[in-house]
Amino acid sequence: MKKTPLYERHIALGGRIIDFGGWAMPVQYDTVMAEHERTRQAAGLFDTCHMGEVEIRGEGAFSFLQRVLTRDLADQRPGQMRLSLMTNERGGILDDLTVYMLSGDRYLIVTNAATKDKDLQWLLKIRDEGGFGDVVIEDVTATTGKVDLQGPKAEEILQVLVPHYLHTLKFYHFLETTILGMPALVSRSGYTGEDGFEIYVPAEGIGRVWDRLLQVGGDYGLKAAGLGARDTLRLEAGLMLYGNELDEDVIPFEVVYGWITNLEKDFVGRDALRRRYEKGVERKLAGFICRGRGIARKGHGVMKDGREVGVVTSGTYSPTLGKAIGLAFVPPGLAVSGTVLDIVVRQNVIPAQVVDLPFYRRKRQYYFFNLFI
Numbered sequence: 001m002k003k004t005p006l007y008e009r010h011i012a013l014g015g016r017i018i019d020f021g022g023w024a025m026p027v028q029y030d031t032v033m034a035e036h037e038r039t040r041q042a043a044g045l046f047d048t049c050h051m052g053e054v055e056i057r058g059e060g061a062f063s064f065l066q067r068v069l070t071r072d073l074a075d076q077r078p079g080q081m082r083l084s085l086m087t088n089e090r091g092g093i094l095d096d097l098t099v100y101m102l103s104g105d106r107y108l109i110v111t112n113a114a115t116k117d118k119d120l121q122w123l124l125k126i127r128d129e130g131g132f133g134d135v136v137i138e139d140v141t142a143t144t145g146k147v148d149l150q151g152p153k154a155e156e157i158l159q160v161l162v163p164h165y166l167h168t169l170k171f172y173h174f175l176e177t178t179i180l181g182m183p184a185l186v187s188r189s190g191y192t193g194e195d196g197f198e199i200y201v202p203a204e205g206i207g208r209v210w211d212r213l214l215q216v217g218g219d220y221g222l223k224a225a226g227l228g229a230r231d232t233l234r235l236e237a238g239l240m241l242y243g244n245e246l247d248e249d250v251i252p253f254e255v256v257y258g259w260i261t262n263l264e265k266d267f268v269g270r271d272a273l274r275r276r277y278e279k280g281v282e283r284k285l286a287g288f289i290c291r292g293r294g295i296a297r298k299g300h301g302v303m304k305d306g307r308e309v310g311v312v313t314s315g316t317y318s319p320t321l322g323k324a325i326g327l328a329f330v331p332p333g334l335a336v337s338g339t340v341l342d343i344v345v346r347q348n349v350i351p352a353q354v355v356d357l358p359f360y361r362r363k364r365q366y367y368f369f370n371l372f373i
Helices: 007-012 032-041 061-068 116-129 154-159 203-220 227-236 270-279
Strands: 016-020 023-028 044-047 052-057 081-087 093-103 106-111 136-139 144-150 174-179 182-188 196-202 284-290 301-304 307-318 323-330 340-345 348-355
Touching: 007 023, 007 203, 023 032, 023 227, 032 044, 032 227, 044 203, 052 061, 052 116, 061 106, 061 116, 093 116, 116 136, 144 154, 144 203, 154 196, 154 203, 182 203, 196 203, 227 307, 227 323, 284 340, 301 323, 307 340, 323 340, 323 348
Parallel strands: none
Antiparallel strands: 016 023, 044 144, 052 106, 052 136, 081 093, 093 106, 144 196, 174 182, 182 196, 284 323, 284 348, 301 307, 301 340, 307 323, 340 348
């Protein structure tokens, strides 16, 4: 397994290491529930060095990204980030990723860890075959360190390390600054449904940033958190996980990503998606809350009136709600709030009710990820 620059620190903190897409990553240090609740109430620090970072630069960078991404980036300005998709010729989702506009001809895209190599090869293919020879595509993952500081105390903690005033940094915006004397990029974003930041510094310095954040954050209740809490937090917030809700056989209109798919611009997969959109999808992703005892998990069947109608993509126990929750693909007519379904958990059938996403929304809405970024 590949190791991030923080691997030895995870071991020292007692992290339980698992194989996550070929990476040796901590699934938990304490308990998943404790790390989850700590992030909701104070702050959690996550190692995200395994994610991919690719620079796109050159005079044709904007036109190239317009070709490979589903979202129209024409209104993006330096200092803003955007959520978008890459799709294949059939309109299937290759990856959901974030796009940082560093300047007019320089962008940074951040990919999922498991898809980075595939994404890179796809970008190179489209560049070489599409006449974008002046575009430079550089994989900077190995030289980039990344951690996510999430939770209501995140701003107070990070402010100690950053010379810029963070309170004016809007959601899905970023600034280029310094941390501990190193160049840093800090964005107000994350994967938990809480206020928080994604922090990028040179890989050789990420250990010092990790240590200093934990030192400063100790007075605020900050501790390291693993992949287990990251998953329960993102599911409560109704966020997608590649390999569960997303893959190359899923199209944007089947999940929550229709709004970042602009069929008026030309991108790879546009024509196929237009046909699928006009025809109508045969399944939709729905959120549900279990009304009986048991926890739905990925792969469990979904039934309606004794007939199997779908499959669970993600499921967990929600520490915040105190209930079992999940996501599942079902026929569009059943993906309506209030619909009653049955989830097959082992040999048991558990009643569940479809609800609107997200399951959890911060009471203070100022920075919350509301799917309009």
